[in-house]
Amino acid sequence: MKQRFLNDTNLLLVFSAAILLMPIWLSPLGAAYPDLLQKFAIYGIFAIGFNILFGLTGYLSFGHAAFLGVGSYAAVWSFKLFTMNVVPAVFFGVIFAGLLAFLIGYISLRRSGIYFSILTLAFAQMSYNLAYSVLTPITNGETGLQLTINDPRWIDSMYITVEEGLPSTNLFGLKMSGYPGFYFCAILLIVCFFISLRIFRSPFGLMLRGIKSNQNRMNYTGLNTKPYMLSAFVISGMFAGLAGSLLAVTDPLAGAERMQWTASGEVVLMTILGGVGTLIGPMLGAGLIKYFENIFSSFNKNLLHEVFSFLPDGVEDVVVQVVSLFVGGGWHLTLGLLFMIVVIFLPGGIVEGFQKFGGVFGYGKNKNSDSSPQNQAAE
Numbered sequence: 561m562k563q564r565f566l567n568d569t570n571l572l573l574v575f576s577a578a579i580l581l582m583p584i585w586l587s588p589l590g591a592a593y594p595d596l597l598q599k600f601a602i603y604g605i606f607a608i609g610f611n612i613l614f615g616l617t618g619y620l621s622f623g624h625a626a627f628l629g630v631g632s633y634a635a636v637w638s639f640k641l642f643t644m645n646v647v648p649a650v651f652f653g654v655i656f657a658g659l660l661a662f663l664i665g666y667i668s669l670r671r672s673g674i675y676f677s678i679l680t681l682a683f684a685q686m687s688y689n690l691a692y693s694v695l696t697p698i699t700n701g702e703t704g705l706q707l708t709i710n711d712p713r714w715i716d717s718m719y720i721t722v723e724e725g726l727p728s729t730n731l732f733g734l735k736m737s738g739y740p741g742f743y744f745c746a747i748l749l750i751v752c753f754f755i756s757l758r759i760f761r762s763p764f765g766l767m768l769r770g771i772k773s774n775q776n777r778m779n780y781t782g783l784n785t786k787p788y789m790l791s792a793f794v795i796s797g798m799f800a801g802l803a804g805s806l807l808a809v810t811d812p813l814a815g816a817e818r819m820q821w822t823a824s825g826e827v828v829l830m831t832i833l834g835g836v837g838t839l840i841g842p843m844l845g846a847g848l849i850k851y852f853e854n855i856f857s858s859f860n861k862n863l864l865h866e867v868f869s870f871l872p873d874g875v876e877d878v879v880v881q882v883v884s885l886f887v888g889g890g891w892h893l894t895l896g897l898l899f900m901i902v903v904i905f906l907p908g909g910i911v912e913g914f915q916k917f918g919g920v921f922g923y924g925k926n927k928n929s930d931s932s933p934q935n936q937a938a939e
Contacts, residue, residue: 568757575840576750583739591851594738595810599850601745602806605752607830607842609799612759613792614828615837616768619672622824623664623680626687627657627797629819631804633691633698636705636814643715644727646736646744646809650802657801658794660687665793669786672775684824691816704815729809741810748806749843752799757839759795768792800827833902835909844910852895859887 578585582600586592591600610624631653638649668679691699699705707726716727729736736744759765767788770778778785808814817823830849835841864880864887871879886894906912 564761568761571839572750572754572757575753579746579750580743582746583742589851590855594742596850596854597739597742598745598806598810599854600847601742601749602803602810603827603830603846603850604749604843605745605806606800606803606827607834607846608749608752608756609796609803610827611831611836611838611842612756612768612799613796614831615842616760616765616772617789617792618772619669619789619793620677620828621668621680621793621796622677622821622828623668623682623684623687624797624800624827625819625821625823626664626684627661627800628804628807628823629687629691629814629816630660631657631801632808632814632818633705633804634801635805635808636707636812637698639707639713639729639808639812640705640711641714643713644729645715646729646731649729649809650748650805653805653808654798654801657804658798661794661797661801662790665790665797669789669793681821681824684819684821688816688819688821691819699814699816702816704813706813729812736809745806745810748802752802753839753843760839764788764791829899833899833909835911838909838911841909841911848898848910849895852891856887856891856894857889859891860884861888 579601582597583592586597591597606624606628610621614620634652634656635646635649638652642648664680664683668676668683671679692701709726713727729741731740731744734740767785771785771788775785804814804818807818826849827846830845831842832845833848834843834845861880861884864883865876868876868879868883884890886897902909902913906916908915
């Protein structure tokens with residue numbers, strides 16, 4: 561037990577250092593600018609929370625985008641009605657997402673397997689359509705919910721001198737843009753990772769693993785698994801709500817597109833790509849997909865010609881023509897190929913790839929040992 565505590569502490573310290581130093585070690589990859597770093601942290605939170613449900617219980621939800629969207633709407637309304645301070649916005653985003661998750665989970669968890677997945681997808685699509693139509697007074701429909709100069713901001717109007725133009729989100733005066741915004745998201749990511757780590761190591765997490773292994777057998781023993789499942793669903797939804805509120809913190813607007821089924825599918829891809837049921841995997845998957853989306857999509861033929869300028873003219877044109885299919889607008893093709901390779905050859909995701917790579921050099925041989933750092937991250 562003491563050894564495991566030390567390993568978990570070391571894992572948390574290494575993870576924290578890696579996240580806080582991202583502007584340094586991601587600089588050679590061209591991914592050290594604040595907006596992208598914020599997305600790494602925010603979608604890392606989203607994926608870590610989704611993994612608590614999918615990775616521990618095996619229940620695949622296609623409706624988590626609903627909680628992401630609700631978190632964003634709640635945060636923007638907090639900015640409009642109360643204050644531009646991000647603390648209440650984050651609080652409201654998490655609470656409202658948790659309430660919606662309780663409602664959806666209470667109904668959806670009456671079924672399992674593909675029926676559960678379809679129910680969550682249906683609820684997410686209903687939320688998306690409601691945001692576009694019936695709830696337009698709350699969501700502002702297609703235009704999306706945005707800040708205006710005439711917003712009351714009651715708390716700010718009492719204590720803060722109103723400036724011209726739209727105000728910026730802040731943390732007790734510190735503007736949440738650029739690197740300060742990233743480090744705010746990064747600290748919350750570390751907190752979420754710690755919570756996930758404690759859940760994985762707790763009796764509650766062990767119970768969720770048992771449900772994934774054989775829920776029917778646990779029910780036959782007289783144990784009611786529904787409260788555990790609902791708790792995992794709500795916690796996962798609150799993580800998604802936190803991610804949604806942080807999207808509004810770094811860019812104070814909210815639109816129904818965040819509730820589309822594609823956003824739910826994206827977090828599924830992140831988790832599978834990184835490693836379902838692992839601690840580090842979902843974060844790696846989220847970072848990789850956002851890197852492809854923001855870096856690979858920016859490549860164009862002019863840049864490719866510069867990269868391959870050392871080749872003879874005829875060969876250069878052919879190489880550029882082929883490579884251009886996989887970058888720029890075709891970055892989805894590269895991501896799809898990568899996903900196929902991972903699913904076929906590394907069912908355990910990128911984490912499994914690291915474990916196999918470590919095994920080649922003699923690391924991680926004792927797969928069941930608590931003292932193996934690789935296994936601590938994989939668990």
